[in-house]
Amino acid sequence: MATKLTGRVVHPDDPDYSEARTNLNLYRSKFPGVIVFCQDEMDVLNALKYAREKDIPFRVRSGRHSYQNFSILNKGLVIDISEMTKVSVNVNRNTSDIEAGADLGHVYQSLWKYGRALPGGTEYSVGLAGLTLGGGIGYLSRIFGLTCDNLLGVRIVIPKGEDSAQVVEATRWKNRELFWACCGGGGGNFGIVTQFKFRVHPIDTVSIYRMEWDFDQLEKAYDAWQNWAPFTDEKLTSSIELHAKSQNLIFSEGQYVGSKEELKKLLKPLVKETDPRKIQIATVPFNKAFDYFNYPAGNEPAYFKRSGSFIYEPIPERGIQIMKKFLENTPNENASIWQQSLAGKVQSVSPTETAFYHRNALIAQEYNTTWNKGEDAKDFVEWVVALRKHMSPYTKGDYVNWPDLSIRDWPTSYYGENFDRLRKVKTRIDPMNVFNFKQSIPPFWR
Ligand SMILES: Cc1cc2nc3c(=O)[nH]c(=O)nc-3n(C[C@H](O)[C@H](O)[C@H](O)COP(=O)(O)OP(=O)(O)OC[C@H]3O[C@@H](n4cnc5c(N)ncnc54)[C@H](O)[C@@H]3O)c2cc1C
Incomplete structure (x- = not known):
């Protein structure tokens, strides 16, 4: 008997279609024929079977944050799992089972009730699924590793035979290669994750800081930050954002798992070498900290072009001047360059131990633009593409969670020497390339 879609099904003529189809990035938005909001694993299984039996192209969605x-x-x-959000915690074992549709805000709040944390990203509406499968960088990365470094297992719906589907578990001991691929190989490539098991960390209070400089301090502030942030105590993870000149704002923020006094000491080199116009430091319960790093604007649908890359060595004076030039000539005042420190625990795993390859990078960075309806997207896209190109001598590789269709050598750029192994996993799990999109991992015969 033919499989039917089960769950909450939304069609184009339904009143909630517009909300149901809208992803975070409004630039080049899309109009699916049908969206199924799965309520449980059986709905996911049925959705994949349905798509395969009818030979319908499909995509998997969770938090809707894919840049592209x-x-x-x-x-x-669209097989959407965002209504599957249950979180349970085993405090004795420090583990948590989380349905894969949960977003970061829900995950953080749920774990905090038990005094536990999972290292993840910042904005609440980012989906745990996409974030984890591509790596997961955030303000606890240097102390607890990437989100995927804390992954213990997944339940995942994968293709079976000619036109069916099955649920399998993957852990370090079972379906090991698939598990390896789920730790940084990128979302949407192999199957639909329905549940994650994570190691979680006891947490209580943390200390956070914010430091600001005028734009004319850019060279000094940036150089001091890049030579300090990846090398300081690994309990401290920080970022710097260089805004368009018209904003006259450069700021650095960070989170330290320890006291305010210790943080003050750690910040000394940064303060000494620069001339910050403002410094704020506070010790707060951890829930106040993740609330602080969640910028509400980042959760609202918008027109944007973003791209990123990794930095393996401090950027020399020439590269810093290029960043400055671009920030002096932005298409509007919302353009910025944002960077976050890596190393610490991220670097304690080898580049091939998980599918997340860029273990030895010091910094992850993004070039950001946002514009309003009616503004010409071309100006913003061109700014990002040109900045990428000019900065390429000083950067190496890209983060699969910040995908960009303008990256031509994306297999090497995202995955380095892990690409071949990922293709092997793909060939075994999805030989017919059922899960495919631009920049998805192809099986060997594609
Ligand atoms: C505002 C904003 C803030 C961000 N902050 C951070 C950050 O702090 N740290 C960081 O590391 N990254 C960050 N990112 C990037 C983010 O990690 C990626 O965009 C990620 O892919 C988002 O996942 P999602 O589930 O929200 O998106 P979606 O668009 O739903 O999915 C992204 C990809 O994952 C696939 N996918 C989704 N659900 C599943 C599933 N259940 N099984 C298999 N594949 C699935 C999709 O098919 C797609 O290919 C941010 C992005 C934005 C837009």
Whole structure:
């Protein structure tokens, strides 16, 4: 008997279609033929079977944050798991089972009730699924590793035979290669994750800081930050954002798992070498800290072009001048360059131990633009593409969670020497390339 879609099904003529189809990035938005909001694993299984039996193109979606809208398509089926959000915690074992549709805000709040934390990203509406499968960088990375470094297992719906589907578990001991691929190989490539098991960390209070400089301090502030942030105590993870000149704002923020006094000491080199116009330091319960790093604007749908890369060595004076030039000539005042420190625990795992390859990078960085309806997207896209190109001598590799269709050598850029192994996993799990989109991992015969 033919499989039917089960769960909450939304069609284009339904009143909630517009909300149901809208992803975070409004630039090049898409119009699917049907969206199924799965309520449990059986709905996911049925959705994949349905798509395969009918030979309908489909995409998998969770938090809707894909920069390139890889989680949505025109005409086909969107298998959305964002209504599967249960979180349970085992405090004795420090583990948590989390349904894969949960977003970061829900995960952080749920774990905090038990005094536990999972290292993840900042904005609340980012989906745990996409974030984890591509790596997961955030303000606890240097002390607890990437989100995927804390992954213990997944339940995942994968293709079976000619036109069916099955649920499998993957852990370090079972379906090991698939598990390896789920730790940084990128979302949407192998199957639909329905549940994660994570190691979680006891946490209580943390200390956070914010430091600000005028734009004319850019060279000094940036150089001091980049030579300090990846090398300081690994309990401290920080970021710096260089804004368009018209904003006259450069700021650094960070989170230290320890006291305010210790943090003050750690910040000394940064303060001594620069001339911050403002410094704020506070010790707060951990829930206040993740609330602080969640910028509400980042959760609202917007028109944007973002791209990123990794930095393996401090950027020399020439590269810093290029960043400055671009920030003096932005298409509007919202353009910025944002960077976060890595190393610490991220570097304690080898580049091939998980599918997340860029273990030895010191910094992850993004070039950001946002614009309003009616403004010409071309100006913003060109600014990002040109900045990428000019900075390429000083950067190496890209983060699969910040995908960019303008990256031509994306297999090497995202995955380095892990790409071949990922293709082997793909060939075994999804030989017919059922899960495919621009920049998805191809099986060997594609
Ligand atoms: C405002 C904003 C803030 C961000 N902050 C951070 C940050 O702090 N740290 C960081 O590391 N990254 C960050 N990111 C990047 C983020 O990690 C990626 O965009 C990630 O892919 C988002 O996942 P999602 O589930 O929200 O998105 P979606 O668009 O739903 O999915 C992203 C990809 O994962 C696939 N996918 C989704 N659900 C599943 C599933 N259940 N099984 C298999 N594949 C699935 C999709 O098919 C798609 O290819 C941010 C992005 C934005 C837009």
